[in-house]
Amino acid sequence: MYSIDPDPVFRNTDRNLSSFIEIDHMKTVVIGLLGTVLDARGKGVKRWNKWRPTVGIFMQEDLLVDRLELIHDARDHRLANNVGADVQTVSPDTEVQLHELRFENPWDFEQVYSTLLDFVEHYPFKPDQERYLLHITTGTHVAQICWFLLCEANYVPAVLLQTSPGRGDNGVSGQCHLIDLDLSKYDAISSRFKRRQLEGTEFLKSGIATRNRQFNAMIQQIEQVAIRSVAPILITGPTGAGKSQLASRIYELKKMRGSIQGELVAVNCATLRGDSAMSALFGHKKGAFTGAQNARKGLLNKADQGLLFLDEIGELGLDEQAMLLHAIEEKTFYPVGADGPVSSDFQLIAGTNRDLQQQVAEGRFREDLLARINLWSYELPGLRHRREDIEPNLDYELQQAESQMGYKVSFNKTARQRFLDFATSPEALWSGNFRDLNACIQRMSILSDGGRINEALVQQECERLLTWWKPAEVNDSLPALEEILEPEQLADMDLFDQQQLRHVVAVCRDSQNISQAGRKLFNRSRLKKSSANDSHRLRQYLAKFDLKFERVQ
Template identity: 55%
Template structure:
């Protein structure tokens, strides 16, 4: 049993109008629905303004003359201004929510030929969002005006998944966006690729704050700028990308730099200053190292993010700025919240979309494509091609992927390494000798200060770390092991880095690698934490 055909549309106060017998000599879109010999419309839901009551009743009578089996329901829609989008969409939305749609028994065609342009757009949006579960109906007049000629009609299904060509174009645009965020580097790390997949969707769909965490040099600043450029290419932002490292802000200059100030607000404030939040209006504000902000600035930032308004220093009048916030940090803000160094309410606000960028040592399979990309960039900038010979490339990658390569500075270290090799490459060829020298340079760069000289005495005071009673019970084997662990911890920037160095062999034999957790548990057995081992008195 075929479903009934139901047309939903607006009365065309101009196109459907006409009086006397002459009205049959013109094409009227709503009446034409009943004039097609190959089409039977079972019902028409005809929306009209009460001031056009007479015309509406005339249309009902005329459709009855040409298609007696078509039922026409007049739907009065009293909209004061049919060109007001909010008013028109609200009226159509309210009608659709109350209408008893039954897609199993009826198919719905939304007629978009009549009504104001605003009404037609609202009808489109109702179908696209599935509040009206149907397709669009477009009617057109005959090429030559002829009495009784109904013209033509076209159905438009907004389910884009049915259009292979459009789906392919969408997938291509999606792939291009991912490639753009990764700067054209064909990364192989599955975790990183999945991370970028989600970031791409969030970047083009959300205006909410985004938090990027990860070690220094992992690419937070670069990714934030690429996200902004992707949004700008989609016409989602009109303002600028404004970046500031919060670690460089201190005292009055912190609030002044971010929120601006009035002349005379503090000593040295010789003129008004707009501040970076207003500079970022309708754009993106990237606050790197947000954990370094003071508590007062954090409170002001929270208000600016939530309300889009704030007070410049020394001003009693609020200003506004509508920006998207991207924050970056290499700190664990959860710990800072627990220790009172970071506001819990601000952390909750910026933690809606939080992503941790892995360091280069955790993406060893991505070292090779990044090396190739950096060499290509150097070649383009210098005007001379640079490449490894086969043996040199093998030697470099073997070292770069080994546990010995700490990549403490992450991509900054890799960029510096490629710059040195490219600059020194005679004839554009990076030789094995150059690679061996570069490896020695990197080893020196990452060498722990305690390892620089054998004459340096041990600076580990076990009595202070674990207490005299516990220290006295340690075997020589345990004492020597603990002293070495402490030395490695103190020469490492992070718990993860220390864990990689200490478990450099067994980590390769594990399915799930969590060096930081292994080291943390070892320290806990002796009543120590990362902070106490490092001598962090602030903690």
């Protein structure tokens, strides 16, 4: 049947494939495409001096193959016969089966995949009786990709076999490598991606092993959004919940992953007032207004190719909001006094402790801007709503204190438990959230002897915090108005107004937002109204004293 030339070079003894071939009664079958270039190397007896991938498989001492299923195009029938004959020369016990298929264009992915799929769907696989090796070295790159996909989808219940030329005495027989898609290598790749995602999530949490399920799920999604999306992110939550720190970590994560090149530009919008707000955000030309002696770039320009964090975005005026919306959508804006636009391609993170929906209803925030920045919205809970996370954050704050002070700081065992019992109890209000926690750890660290925090220091700090938080309790001592009003204002106020305002301030400080405070204060009269607007009524009351809810809180 085959023409056989003498003196073949026999099997390679360096490769050990016995881990694949077990001692049992199962047959080993190799399936592969004829290599029209590499399998055709050499003429006459000289072909035995060249490495040929298909023939080389059968020169491996520890790989015994019972059958070869060799697929070839109709145009390569003669070459297929010759290669089959050479296989039986070096491995007489191997049965060779030739399969003629028609590949109209071996570089057409759809055509090659369909042809090979049709072959494997009609092939009588017997995985309980035979084990299969799928040779992927030969054929076009398109064919190799198709083999991989068919094997990965389990159309071919095989282990991938890759061959390569050897060196020295093994040059002709070459080497074989097994790639099992069903084993640990595939899991290792998956684990690597999962590990990298966990690293990103831990990075956003500053390495703090938080225990709150909802918070951890939120941070995990933020990690995905930060890497995959350039759309604005809105972070809400009470003052001190960590909005600024999270924005900074998102920027650093984006920078590490290469999704951002510029710098982080952060600004608290509550500090931008009047005409200076426009100039600070968008810049101005020289001479644009009185006092504009030099041109100014502005924060949006500075954030080009970087990230702009606008904390307390609800404090922006309506004009600034309109220009910001245009800058987000068009990537251009007009500096004050400029005739032409300036380009800036920045990513935006907005933070607020306000109810922006309520502000939209009151006409204080643009609905179209809220819709634009609200694609990804996340609310950071206050510390009192994450009491299970106080302990890991305590350890983090201790580490920060150590790095600042230059020596180790720690609790003794009893003191630590005493502090945690207090910190997780209902009497611990944590009205300043993580700022309160950071401040109390700093105080105890500084006052500790030799960096050791004892029970006496803990007791002293707990009493200090309770005294600080008392003004938020309506039925206890009320806040002093000196904290929020000028002396001239107090001098003109009736005692009645002072006492009433102190009660209102106490309720505001014990509420998460102005809507909640309004519902508490107008809890009876609101029931008599068809459409109660509690926050508006409270805002009007505070305005009588030139106060805003945010300042009161």
